[in-house]
Amino acid sequence: MNWDDTGADTRTPHDEDDRDDRLVAPSADGEDQAVEAALRPKSLDEFVGQERVREQLDLVLKAALARGATADHVLLSGAPGLGKTTLSMIIAAEMNAPIRITSGPAIQHAGDLAAILSSLQEGEVLFLDEIHRMSRPAEEMLYMAMEDFRVDVIVGKGPGATAIPLELPPFTLVGATTRAGLLPPPLRDRFGFTGHMEFYESAELERVLHRSAQLLDLEIDAEGAAEIAGRSRGTPRIANRLLRRVRDYAQVKADGVINREIAQVALAVYEVDARGLDRLDRAVLRALLKLFGGGPVGLSTLAVAVGEERETVEEVAEPFLVREGLLARTPRGRVATPAAWAHLGLVPPQQAPGTAGQQGLFGA
Numbered sequence: 001m002n003w004d005d006t007g008a009d010t011r012t013p014h015d016e017d018d019r020d021d022r023l024v025a026p027s028a029d030g031e032d033q034a035v036e037a038a039l040r041p042k043s044l045d046e047f048v049g050q051e052r053v054r055e056q057l058d059l060v061l062k063a064a065l066a067r068g069a070t071a072d073h074v075l076l077s078g079a080p081g082l083g084k085t086t087l088s089m090i091i092a093a094e095m096n097a098p099i100r101i102t103s104g105p106a107i108q109h110a111g112d113l114a115a116i117l118s119s120l121q122e123g124e125v126l127f128l129d130e131i132h133r134m135s136r137p138a139e140e141m142l143y144m145a146m147e148d149f150r151v152d153v154i155v156g157k158g159p160g161a162t163a164i165p166l167e168l169p170p171f172t173l174v175g176a177t178t179r180a181g182l183l184p185p186p187l188r189d190r191f192g193f194t195g196h197m198e199f200y201e202s203a204e205l206e207r208v209l210h211r212s213a214q215l216l217d218l219e220i221d222a223e224g225a226a227e228i229a230g231r232s233r234g235t236p237r238i239a240n241r242l243l244r245r246v247r248d249y250a251q252v253k254a255d256g257v258i259n260r261e262i263a264q265v266a267l268a269v270y271e272v273d274a275r276g277l278d279r280l281d282r283a284v285l286r287a288l289l290k291l292f293g294g295g296p297v298g299l300s301t302l303a304v305a306v307g308e309e310r311e312t313v314e315e316v317a318e319p320f321l322v323r324e325g326l327l328a329r330t331p332r333g334r335v336a337t338p339a340a341w342a343h344l345g346l347v348p349p350q351q352a353p354g355t356a357g358q359q360g361l362f363g364a
């Protein structure tokens with residue numbers, strides 16, 4: 001990637017995929033998957049943060065255990081990397097039940113789901129990630145399975161097709177979604193408990209980092225953890241990933257101990273700034289400020305200026321910039337906030353008397 005100082009992209013577009021190889025990407029890459037299993041908390045007590053969800057879930061599970069019953073179906077919603085998979089495994093562990101893991105996109109036909117459901121053991125936890133991406137027929141089969149622990153398996157085709165009812169053992173469905181709003185109400189209503197996972201506070205991420213450091217046998221001090229936490233975008237997965245990169249730096253260039261200075265220098269090497277913005281985020285902001293005077297500017301124009309697809313700017317960079325209060329999406333286009341100017345150390349152009357709002361060079 002070659003964004004120059006003006007924020008313009010000097011590389012040929014698409015010669016690298018900015019989505020997956022970003023150090024601050026919320027989704028898991030291959031390395032994450034390999035180490036995440038070792039870092040996952042195994043019980044609700046070990047699970048950091050999300051106090052409300054944890055407390056409510058604790059009650060749901062304890063009550064089910066006391067009744068000797070299978071726990072109600074649970075829906076977990078929230079951004080990637082906040083711990084939905086981890087919580088589903090904890091639910092199974094707390095219920096002393098086995099867990100089966102699958103995802104919406106893996107279930108394209110109702111038959112795929114019937115095969116999974118009919119092989120569940122009594123009390124088993126079925127974790128269905130990205131449940132909003134399941135096919136419609138599978139979704140309809142799931143309604144009946146969740147409510148009546150029964151599915152109708154269709155045998156044959158056309159007028160001769162017959163539905164054979166199949167009893168299922170009671171099970172707990174844990175559905176996970178990043179888009180709770182996309183779930184059809186009949187599906188949403190069949191969950192006994194819905195937990196909304198929030199982004200983590202810095203102090204919570206510091207606890208995650210200390211715990212991970214201990215498991216990875218690393219030495220990190222309080223200031224080192226605070227520095228990494230502040231750049232982790234409220235997401236434990238990103239915190240754990242940044243920790244591993246800082247560890248590499250500490251091992252190669254220092255004595256292995258992670259303190260504030262080591263964390264700062266290491267993350268500067270990886271171009272993750274003090275607020276967790278990476279090169280793409282800063283390129284978008286810089287273009288908005290330097291080329292368009294802070295906006296408003298249309299998404300397509302902004303995307304061309306940084307040499308990216310509209311979707312990349314809109315879906316990869318903007319959500320975090322909006323969340324951080326650095327950029328606003330307005331009906332007239334993208335607008336930088338005063339915090340954006342301050343973050344990049346730039347001074348907003350003087351507002352001419354009588355003009356309303358920020359008017360860019362290529363304004364509305």
Ligand SMILES: Nc1ncnc2c1ncn2[C@@H]1O[C@H](COP(=O)(O)OP(=O)(O)OP(=O)(O)O)[C@@H](O)[C@H]1O
Pocket residue numbers: 026027028035036037039040041046047048049050079080081082083084085086087129208236237240
């Ligand atoms: N509350 C937490 N305490 C400690 N570690 C956590 C916590 N939440 C998540 N993690 C760590 O973050 C990593 C990612 O968590 P997890 O895979 O559960 O996220 P997810 O929400 O299921 O993500 P995705 O939606 O991408 O599947 C795991 O390695 C896990 O150890």
